[in-house]
Every structure is written in structure tokens, then in C-alpha cells.
Amino acid sequence: MKETMHKADLNWAELPFDYVRTDCHLEYVYRDGKWDEGRVVEDDTVTISVASTCLHYGQECFEGLKVYETKDGRALAFRSEENAKRMAYTAKKTLMVAPPVDLFVDAVDRIAKLNRRFIPPYGSGAALYVRPLLIGITGTIGIKPSKEYMLAVLATPVGPYFKSGLKPVRLWVEEEVDRAAPLGVGDAKLGGNYAAGLRATYGARDRGYAEVLFLDSKQHKYIDESGSSNFFAITKDGRYVTPKSSSILPSITNKSLIELAGDLNIPVEHRAVEVSELPNFAEAGLAGTATIITPVYAIQHGKKLIQYGGPNDVGPVSGRLRDALLAIQTGDAPDPHGWTHEIQLD
Ligand SMILES: Cc1ncc(COP(=O)(O)O)c(C=O)c1O
Numbered sequence: 001m002k003e004t005m006h007k008a009d010l011n012w013a014e015l016p017f018d019y020v021r022t023d024c025h026l027e028y029v030y031r032d033g034k035w036d037e038g039r040v041v042e043d044d045t046v047t048i049s050v051a052s053t054c055l056h057y058g059q060e061c062f063e064g065l066k067v068y069e070t071k072d073g074r075a076l077a078f079r080s081e082e083n084a085k086r087m088a089y090t091a092k093k094t095l096m097v098a099p100p101v102d103l104f105v106d107a108v109d110r111i112a113k114l115n116r117r118f119i120p121p122y123g124s125g126a127a128l129y130v131r132p133l134l135i136g137i138t139g140t141i142g143i144k145p146s147k148e149y150m151l152a153v154l155a156t157p158v159g160p161y162f163k164s165g166l167k168p169v170r171l172w173v174e175e176e177v178d179r180a181a182p183l184g185v186g187d188a189k190l191g192g193n194y195a196a197g198l199r200a201t202y203g204a205r206d207r208g209y210a211e212v213l214f215l216d217s218k219q220h221k222y223i224d225e226s227g228s229s230n231f232f233a234i235t236k237d238g239r240y241v242t243p244k245s246s247s248i249l250p251s252i253t254n255k256s257l258i259e260l261a262g263d264l265n266i267p268v269e270h271r272a273v274e275v276s277e278l279p280n281f282a283e284a285g286l287a288g289t290a291t292i293i294t295p296v297y298a299i300q301h302g303k304k305l306i307q308y309g310g311p312n313d314v315g316p317v318s319g320r321l322r323d324a325l326l327a328i329q330t331g332d333a334p335d336p337h338g339w340t341h342e343i344q345l346d
Contacts, residue, residue: 008117008157012124015159017290022115022155026107029137030097030149038107038151040114046152051139053146059136060191061090063104064289065252066127067112067155067343069119070331076340077130078289078329080108082252087134090188095145096136104132104151109343111155116345118157122330125165129158129290161228161290162210166322168297168311169210169286171226173275174200175302178217179224179247186224186247193249194227201227211286213299215275216245223273229288230254231273233281234317239267241281253325254287259337260324266317278306283315293322 010020021044028038053059063083067075084104091098099107108130112119120126132153136146162169177200180186180193197214204212213231216222223243225231230251232242240261242254261268278284284296295314299306308315314322327333328340 006117007121010118010120010157012120012126012157013159015120015126015157016163017158017161020118020156022118022157024111024114025152025154026111026114028099028103028107028151028153030099030151031147035099035103035151038110044154046150048135048137048150049139051141053136053138053140053144057136057143058190058192059094059096059146060134061087061094061096061189062131062133062191063087063189065108065130066158066289066329067108067119067130068127068330069122071122072331073122074331075112075116075119075128075343075345076329076331077108077112077343079252079256079339080105080130080341082255083108083132086189086250086252087132090190091134093185093188094190096134097149098134099151107132107151107153111153112343113345115155118155120157126157126159128155130155158290161288162294164210166292166294168295168309168313170208170298170300171211171213171296172204172207172209173299173301174204174212174214175220176200177203177214179214179227180217182216182218182246184247186245187249189249197227209300216247221274221276223275223278224248226286229286229291229294232257232285232287233273233278234283234315235280236282238282238317239269240317240321241269241271241273242287243273244270245272251288253289253292256325256337256339257287257293257321260321263336264320264324266321275301279304282308283318284308285315285318293318293325295319
């Protein structure tokens with residue numbers, strides 16, 4: 001058993017999914033063709049040129065992953081290599097320079113270690129959320145890519161994404177706002193995608209729904225995803241169905257659930273899913289780092305209300321998948337796929 005370190009004085013069980021200032025962030029800079037060693041910054045501000053491409057032309061992308069404390073006090077990062085690869089994909093699409101995978105993975109470990117008193121205790125339901133941010137920092141006025149980039153990495157303790165905790169939520173099918181174009185950047189984790197979706201998300205919230213469900217922007221016929229997560233459903237005969245689309249973010253949680261479903265002998269259909277199929281499903285849910293697996297108990301599609309149970313009902317297949325995923329993430333179950341790695345805290 002590791003020595004228990006002095007934790008920050010926070011009400012861990014009541015933490016919202018929000019920013020809590022921690023002890024420091026990291027800043028790595030790419031200049032003259034190479035990344036530096038990174039520096040620890042205790043202030044939580046970033047100083048860049050007012051003409052930076054990230055501020056004017058959207059050369060900004062990010063990642064998000066969680067670090068959980070195990071029962072015996074170790075800290076596990078979940079699939080940080082996958083986040084590094086997705087950042088590289090996003091960077092390539094927007095002519096940015098991504099940090100090498102090793103640098104990214106190391107930066108995640110480093111920020112978690114530096115802020116280890118903010119890693120929520122095992123069993124609290126909270127986690128340390130690590131947010132690496134890549135921004136173009138060359139000052140320019142013409143529309144062109146930066147020559148210099150900053151990878152800033154912050155860590156903050158978070159609780160459940162939705163106010164209801166992990167309880168089932170209701171979704172609103174959005175028909176007036178598109179999130180991303182089929183040949184656009186919806187599959188990249190660019191800040192601009194979130195700006196594009198905000199008014200739909202808040203429109204849904206104002207109507208009393210926890211989240212929005214976006215449709216494909218070409219035909220409004222297929223389900224894309226929500227503002228924060230991928231969508232999945234369980235058929236009446238127990239198959240895991242999740243949309244395939246060029247305009248949704250390839251979720252690392254969803255990718256893991258697809259593999260876990262295989263382990264649990266749950267057949268998987270990764271395909272285009274028509275919104276008209278919604279009433280045929282037995283269960284529905286959201287999958288993502290922030291939302292973990294949040295069951296969906298009702299979806300409003302125009303005048304139609306589709307229900308999968310009551311606000312306290314977690315479908316049996318969704319529940320099994322969520323338990324299996326969380327058990328691996330928190331070190332309660334063996335990790336046969338090697339998804340987690342221990343952060344050396346000493
Ligand atoms: C739009 C969107 N879709 C899906 C996801 C889920 O992806 P992941 O499971 O990698 O966190 C996220 C969160 O990162 C997201 O913001």
C-alpha cells in the first residue's frame with residue numbers, strides 16, 4: 001500500500017464537472033522545428049501574442065482524459081496514447097504541429113504527479129481530468145498556419161458531467177442546428193466544433209433536456225452524436241449499436257466499449273444509424289470521458305417522445321458495460337487490453 005498523501009481540502013463527492021484551480025499547469029513550446037522540455041507554470045494564465053493564430057483562425061484543439069485513484073492509492077491514466085494520436089490527427093487536419101506521442105503521454109503523467117493532491121480519492125466517483133491544449137502562437141494577420149505552437153496541459157478534479165450524476169438523462173434531437181459538415185472537421189477535437197454546437201446544447205437545456213442529439217448535416221436522417229459524447233443504443237436482442245459517421249469525434253470511450261462488448265459476447269454494429277430507428281431500441285446511452293456511460297431514458301424527436309424506461313432505470317446491458325469499464329479504469333478489475341498505465345507518483 002502506498003503512503004496516503006495529504007489531499008486537497010475539497011468535497012470530493014460533490015464535485016461538479018468544472019474547473020478547479022490546481023497547483024500548476026505545463027507549457028511546452030514548439031519553435032524552430034523542435035519541442036522544448038516543457039516548463040511548470042504556477043500561475044493559471046497563458047501569455048501569447050494577441051495576433052496568435054489560435055485566437056483568430058481557430059488553430060486550437062484539445063484532448064481530455066481521466067486519471068483515477070485505485071483502492072491501494074495508485075494513479076491510473078486511461079489510454080493517454082490514444083488521446084495523443086487523436087491530437088495528432090486533429091493537428092494534421094488543421095495544419096498544426098502535434099507533440100510526439102511520447103511527449104504527450106509523459107506530459108499527462110507529469111501534470112498528474114505535480115497535482116497529485118487533487119487526484120480524487122478512490123470510491124468518490126470523481127477523477128482527475130487532464131486537459132492538453134494545442135494552440136498556434138505565431139503572431140500573424142494573414143490566414144496561414146502558425147510556425148510556433150504551445151501544448152499547455154492542465155489538470156483539474158471533476159465529478160459527474162451531468163447535474164443528475166450518473167442517473168439517466170433525456171436528449172433532444174436537434175433539427176435546426178448542425179454541428180459539423182460531412183467533409184468538415186467534426187471528427188477532430190477542435191474548439192470550433194464546440195462553439196458551433198453551444199447554442200443547440202443550451203437550447204436543449206433551456207427546454208429541460210440534459211443534452212442535444214445532433215443529426216448528420218446533409219440529410220438530417222442519421223444520428224451523429226451529442227455535444228459531449230458518442231451515442232449508442234442496445235437492440236431488443238441485446239446488440240450494441242453505435243453510429244458510424246465522418247462528422248463525429250471518434251470517442252476513445254466508445255472504442256473501448258466496442259472492445260468490451262466483444263469480451264462480454266455482446267454483438268456490435270458500428271454503422272450508420274437512422275433517427276427513425278430510435279423507437280426500436282431497448283436501451284440508449286452516451287459514451288465519453290466526461291459522461292462515462294450515461295444512460296438515456298427518453299429522447300424527444302419533434303413531437304415524438306421515445307422512452308427506454310424511467311429516470312432511475314439503467315438498462316442491463318448499459319449497466320454491465322459501464323461497470324466493466326469503470327472497474328478497469330479504477331483498477332478494480334484486470335486490464336487485459338493494457339488500457340491503463342500507472343503514473344509514478346513518487
Ligand atoms: C463531441 C464529443 N464526442 C465524443 C466524445 C467522447 O470522446 P472520448 O470518449 O474520447 O472522451 C467527446 C469527449 O471528448 C466529445 O467532446
